[in-house]
Amino acid sequence: MSEVNREELRKRLEGESLIERIGYRQKVAILSKKEVIAKGAKIRRENRLASDIEDKMRHPQFGFHCLHYSVSEAAGVLRVKIINKTGNECTVGVKTIDAEAESPGDYIAVDQVIEFEQGTKEAEISIVIVDDDAWEPDEDFFVQLYDVGTKQDLKGEDTRCRVTIMDDDRPGQLVFSEKKSLKHPADAKECIVGVERIHGCDGVITVKYKTIVFDRVKNKALPDRDFTHVEGTLTFKHNETRQDIIVPILKREDEDENTVRDEIFGVKLFDADPSIVKISKKDTCIVEIVTDAERKKQAEALQQLLDRINREEHTSWG
Numbered sequence: 335m336s337e338v339n340r341e342e343l344r345k346r347l348e349g350e351s352l353i354e355r356i357g358y359r360q361k362v363a364i365l366s367k368k369e370v371i372a373k374g375a376k377i378r379r380e381n382r383l384a385s386d387i388e389d390k391m392r393h394p395q396f397g398f399h400c401l402h403y404s405v406s407e408a409a410g411v412l413r414v415k416i417i418n419k420t421g422n423e424c425t426v427g428v429k430t431i432d433a434e435a436e437s438p439g440d441y442i443a444v445d446q447v448i449e450f451e452q453g454t455k456e457a458e459i460s461i462v463i464v465d466d467d468a469w470e471p472d473e474d475f476f477v478q479l480y481d482v483g484t485k486q487d488l489k490g491e492d493t494r495c496r497v498t499i500m501d502d503d504r505p506g507q508l509v510f511s512e513k514k515s516l517k518h519p520a521d522a523k524e525c526i527v528g529v530e531r532i533h534g535c536d537g538v539i540t541v542k543y544k545t546i547v548f549d550r551v552k553n554k555a556l557p558d559r560d561f562t563h564v565e566g567t568l569t570f571k572h573n574e575t576r577q578d579i580i581v582p583i584l585k586r587e588d589e590d591e592n593t594v595r596d597e598i599f600g601v602k603l604f605d606a607d608p609s610i611v612k613i614s615k616k617d618t619c620i621v622e623i624v625t626d627a628e629r630k631k632q633a634e635a636l637q638q639l640l641d642r643i644n645r646e647e648h649t650s651w652g
C-alpha cells in the first residue's frame with residue numbers, strides 16, 4: 335500500500351474530529367516511538383480507553399472498551415472487548431480492517447456476528463497475531479463494529495479500535511571482519527573478505543558488494559591486472575552471522591621472483607535490505623596485495639637447504 339493510500343485510510347478510520355485527532359496523534363507519536371522489546375516478549379497494552387472520550391462522541395448502544403491497543407508480535411492472541419451498553423438482547427458485527435498490518439501475514443482477519451443475550455454487557459473476540467523473524471516497522475490494523483442488517487459501519491468514536499503490532503526482531507548490523515586493512519599475500523589466489531552480522535541476526539537480510547579502484551592512489555590495484563572485479567549480493571539467512579566475499583587475485587604478467595607487490599583496492603558494501611540494517615561507517619574494506627617477504631625468505635632458505643642436500647648426495651654417491 336502506498337504512503338498516500340495509507341494516510342487516506344487512516345484519515346477515514348480515525349474519524350472527523352480533527353482537534354481530537356491531532357492531540358491523540360501527538361500522544362501516540364510519543365507512545366509509538368519504536369520501542370525496543372525483547373524477542374518473544376508477550377505484551378498487550380491498552381493505550382487509550384473509550385472512557386477517555388466524551389459521551390457524545392460515543393455510539394449509544396455499542397462500543398469498544400479500548401480504542402488503541404499495542405500488542406507485541408509474539409503475544410499470540412489479542413482479546414478485544416466489546417461493550418453492549420444497554421444490556422438488551424441484540425447483535426452487532428465486528429470485523430478487522432487491514433492498514434499497514436495485513437492479514438494473514440501479520441494477523442488473522444476476523445469477521446463475526448456477536449449475539450448478546452438479555453443482560454449481557456460484554457463480549458470478547460480473539461485476534462491471532464502472527465509472529466515471524468523478519469524485521470518490520472510497527473504496523474497497525476483496525477477493528478470495526480458494524481450493523482449486521484445494513485453492513486454499515488457504526489458511527490461514533492468508540493466503534494473502531496486501532497491495534498499496533500510491535501515488532502520484536504533485530505536484523506543486526508554489518509561490519510567487516512578485518513578492522514584494519516586486509517594484507518593479502520600476492521601468491522594466494524583467492525582473497526577472502528569476511529563480513530560479520532552483529533547485534534542481532536533475525537530474518538533474512540541482504541547487502542550488495544563490489545570491488546572498487548582507488549583512482550587517486552599511486553599504488554592502486556587494477557582489475558584484470560591485479561585482481562578480478564567482482565560484484566553481487568550477499569544473503570544472510572535467519573541466524574546467519576558471517577558471509578565471505580571472494581576476490582580472485584591475479585599474478586602480474588611482469589612479475590618475477592624479485593618483484594615486490596604492493597597494490598591496494600577496495601571492497602565496498604552498499605544497499606542493505608531491509609534498509610534498517612546499518613552498514614558500518616567503514617563501508618569499504620581496503621585490501622593490500624603484498625609480497626609476503628617472510629614467506630619468501632623461508633621458501634628461499636628451504637630451497638638452499640634442498641640444493642645443499644642435493645649437492646652433498648652427489649658428492650657422497652656420485
Ligand SMILES: [Ca+2]
Nearest residue numbers: 439440464470
Ligand atoms: Ca508481522
Ligand SMILES: [Ca+2]
Nearest residue numbers: 407466467503
Ligand atoms: Ca518476531
Ligand SMILES: [Ca+2]
Nearest residue numbers: 466468469503
Ligand atoms: Ca517481525
